[in-house]
Amino acid sequence: MTDVQLLKPLRYRSIFISDTHLGFRGARADFLLDFLESVECETLYLVGDIIDIWEMRRRGLRWPDSHNAVIQNILNRARNGTRVVYIPGNHDEMMRDYAGMSIEGVDIRLRAIHACADGRRLLVLHGDEFDTVVQCSRLVAMLGNRMYAWLIRANHWINRVRQAFNRPYWSLAAHLKQRTKNVMQYIANYEEALVHEARQAGVDGLVCGHIHHAEITQRDDILYCNDGDWVESCTCLVESHQGHLELLRWSDVRETLKTTADAAASRRVA
Helix, strand or coil, rough: CCCHHHHHCCEEEEECCCCECCCCCCHCCCCCCCHCCCCCCCCCCCCCCEECCHHHHCCCCCHHHHHHHHHHHHHHHCCCEEEEEECCCCCHHHHHHCCEEEEECEEECCCCEEEEEEEEEEEECCCCCCCCCCCHHHHHHHHHHHHHHHHCCCCHHHHHHHCCCCCCCCCCCHHHHHHCCHHHHHHHHHHHHHHHHHHHHHCEEEEECCCCCCCEECCCEEEEEECCCCCCCCEEECCCCCEEEEEEEEHHEEEEEEEHHHHHHHHHHH
16 A cells, blocks of 8 residues: 555544535636545534535526536445534535434534543634624625625636746635724734624634634633635645544645655655
8 A cells, every 4th residue: 555545534532614615606616626635524514605606696507517526525434434514614504404403414504513632622613703894784795795805806817817828826815804904904803703692602612614713722711613615725624533623725735635645655766
């Protein structure tokens, strides 16, 4: 068995993904499918905005084969023993009507409590209910969503040029977020509201999505985890079989696997 075969599949106790936005032109379904085909886990949490019903209502049904392949991969996991928990977000909020039901082996919940291997308890929720923009004005939220779509399209062409010059992937939207004071304050307020909710729930931490800002940070007695997205950063939260939590950025992992494969091939040639 080669070094590369030993690396794949990557095995985790739990995986948390959100904001895949399948049905949206900017969704990185190809990247997500590559990730899903490279990992195994006991529990898979889908933490909201998996299907972008907002976008499909606005622009019509757009459902490429890669998007369908992602759904089929998830359903196959559920049929073959993986526990799959789906917590709908605001972009797929119509699925909240089915909370408490199991469809094709996928458990649909409004929120869940995850017990880590080390005994910690985490509240798992999408988080849109703590977004003041979404709650106060659906129109403003949808306008913001459209502006975000424009940024993602611009980002696509920027990265086509970067790829031609053999430069790594770069997110324009993330770059702007990190340099805009109001956006950073919005993220801080969002995190504070969710940490308060977790504290009220009597848990050790939380896992959320929604704002497309991957992060793990300890806020006094509460561990805040945002698993990011599969539009900009292509990130997820993973739990090892010992209970260790970490953010995984798939572009970085792919590069590591490629480097390892190249090194193994060089050793075989030598």
